[in-house]
Amino acid sequence: MKLTSLVLPVGAALLLAGCPGDNDNDPVVIITPPPAMMAFEISVTNLTSAQPMSPVAAYLHDGSVNGWRFGMPASVALEELAEGGDGNAWLTMAQDNGAYSQASGDGILMPGAQQTVNIEMLATQGLHLTLATMLVNTNDAFAGVDGRTLADLAVNQSFTMTLPVYDAGTEANSELAATIPGPAGGGAGFDSNRDDVDYVARHGGVVSLDDGYAQSALLSLHRFDAPVARLSVTRTR
């Protein structure tokens, strides 16, 4: 797991001073408390049959840094994540837009497996989580959640929810090998050309060769239903 967030120095100022007007030598200790920190353990479980997921990209923000807007065109950064599985530009965009802290998972999240990222940051009120990961044996499908509040989580509390599957709307669901970056296709990922509806919506699923689409690089095992992932978030600090 990679921690890209900035951890501020946890310095406790320690002041020793004699107590004024006091004749003995007992020191009075004044401790300035260290800045309060919050930490979250964010785990995603891949619930699909044969859709590896790209490294989970996650960031915390005040609720105003949307990862996407339903029914609106995807950002180019989201397109890179959804078509090619590369969330770096998307996380950079979030940072530029004022996200507090972020992290991305280590490697591919395989079907049936779980990936955890940890984010630690200065305690802040009104935190929200945005997270996304691509289903790599698709044209531009991704799972995620945008702006889920973390404000109701006390230390050692957690919540679990399932994640829907979205279609970035930036690439037609051709299912052609040349357009599927995952192992089922071995093709190209991000392509700046937009030949689809150009709005983010829920994904309708893939068709596959086995279901009568002769040009599809996908097989029955690559099909999926909703939900495609499970998210668990625990506040550890």
Next chain:
Amino acid sequence: MFIKTLTKGITISTLLVGVAAPHAMAQTLQLTVTNLTQGIYFTPILATAHDSQYHLFQSGMVASPELQAMAEGGDIAGLATIADSIQAISAANPAGGLLQPATSTSATLENVEAGSVLSLTAMILPSNDGFVGLDSWPIPTEPGTYTLHLNAYDAGTEANDEVLVAGAGGAPGTPGMPGIPGDFAGMNASGVTSEEPTQVVHIHRGNLGDTNSEGGVSDVDSRIHRWLNPVARLTVVVE
């Protein structure tokens, strides 16, 4: 069954008209319906807050003729008339026609009697007799914002042949789909099936479709016109 319930209900409500006390507590509901799909259209929506003894539809029950007219042709007039007859508070066709994929529409229901339930229907296109539905959600008395996710149902009244019969396919009892909005309508399909194996309201199995726009078994495009549940989000603000 719906018809029997309705008949009984009309009788009861008719009897009660003269003696009904003013509503002790009325609620206002702000509704927002979002079409979550990428390529499916909703025909006019009917959202209605009503007494819990009634149902617009029920899973596992035979569709009423009014529900069939909605599910096969998008015509909500019959259901709206029923709703009016039971003193329901309704919003009919808030989107003013089709609700496009990935778009939302809003409606306000005022003077809803506390303890009512909320139901919603709209045909989904392209389909033979598919609809997005909510059956009798108990409206909370606690003010707040509530989010519901709605699934696609099959009215069980028509075989899902997926053949486009423009216009005429919407008439109850007539095979075929009445329309395929958007740019991906096929033609000359031979038909997926001629049977409706489950003639009660049930969760829709989804469109099959094919990738042959000039023939094949289906006039819907398997890459465009499939969906996964849920197909709609309903946000209810109880004031």
